[in-house]
Amino acid sequence: MFAGPAAILFCAVVIVPFIYGLYLTLTNWDGISNHKPFVGLSNYRQAFADTAYWQAMGRTVIYSVISVILVNVVAFLLAYLVTSGIKGQNFFRAAFFIPNLIGGIVLGYVWKFVFNRAFVAIGEAVTSHTTSSLLSTPNGAMFCLILVSVWQYAGYMMLIYVAGFMSVDQSLKEAAEIDGCSKAQAMVKVTIPLMRSSFVQCIFLSTTRCFMVYDLNLSLTKGEPFNSSVMAAMHVYNKAFVYKNYGVGQSEALLLFVVCAVIGLLQVYFGKKGEVDA
């Protein structure tokens, strides 16, 4: 009885749709009629042949890899700075977290204004002739997406790294320094290995978030210019709800799930393997 309500809601919105979704991939449903013609594996065949989908997937991988690396580098440096014992470090921690309070939709529009107006105004002031927005070229749009993601997630991952820094016993680092380690050596050889779990967590958290990016993609670039910035999640959404191709859309979503499941399993594997004890 205690677990009942949670179990019912969980099954109703996660388990049942998931299983029903598996069935939908085998049908050729148009989204309206009650009739769902059974078509076997043809949706999967179409999904594998859908070049736009694989392009979006490849783009998402590139975007995620670059973003994850930059997010974690920036977050780690920020965490290092705000744990160095300076005055007001709690204020800085709280302030760098602010972008995470606001949803991707609103942030995307804020940055759209920054890229389209402020950056253009700066560009024109510096070069003294008309400049076009970064968002109007494919590479520029990708750059913008990465920049905003790094800006947003760095504050969140920073907090995880801060927790990691604080969990490392100061005396170990001091002992290393007394034994003749330089500060940098102590960092690389003592502190960072002891923070392994923070790294695993941050890298996987930022990977899944980047891989599933949708809100920011929708508000910042809307897939433009010329569909060159459509990420995997947006492609799946459009396939199903815009082009009403539910069967193929659902099959492509399921392929996305496979990728996520692999990432999840890797996290468990790396999380358990080689945990360092102090």
Next chain:
Amino acid sequence: MSAATKQMQAGAIQGEEPRRPKTGMGTRIGHGLVWLVLIVLLFAFLAPFLLVVINVFKTKADITSKPLALIGRHGFTLQNFPEAMEKMDFWTVLGNSLFVTICATILTVLLSAMAAYVIVRNPTWKAGAILFTLMVASMVIPFQVIMVPLVSVYGGMLHVLNSRITLILMHVGFSVSLATFMFHGAIKTNIPMELEEAAEIDGCGKWRTFWRIVFPLLKPTVATVTIIEAMAFWNDYLLPSLVLGRKELYTIPIATQVFYGTYSTDIGLVMAALLLAMLPILVLYVFLQRYVVEGVTSGAVKG
């Protein structure tokens, strides 16, 4: 000596790092540098928000011609706010967001704490173990896999979309897995069995034992789950956009998106709408920032 260095010295004198034996001149200069770097970074971090704040008080013509100027040629104006508020139906939208977020968060916390409690205390109970395994496994399912069947079942077959209650229950259903997982860990490691046994001997039933003894002890986890889930519900766009089709039910993210689609050329109004969309949570953050930072940090350690 600059104000910044003075503050730094004050920090060093107050002894934020008492353990370090040599708080010499070198450390103080180092701290000053760190402080300077952080101030510059912070300014860069918050610049997008500052730009919105600057431009919200300008007329459309001034924003277009000089987006970086502090005050436009036509001077200071408050005109953008009332118009944007009326056009995005701000108070209704804010009310919807508050209602959905508060209800969904309370339900998630209560239901998942209860579920975690029985699962932890009855390790031989098969159904509980299966449920917990399913919940943990389901955390890797991306929402994109669920969305089409979800709309098909609840919209096409049961016709229960376009309701805030449906949205709240769906939010809860999606978030109970993570919340149950976090409560599971907390109950397993932090709640001693002896307390409950004592309560039982004193004649306390299961229901009362849970609410009177166990739940109050879970306060730190309740705070963490509340903060993480409330932020997720408040900012969620995709699920509400699929469930809520009628204008009077919109939450802040949907209203912002629709507003931008309609008035994107009226940049003054857009600025006001964006600021209005951000303001409630920023104001709340000023008061709750300590709990948010702690909640996210401890959530990270557990999750």
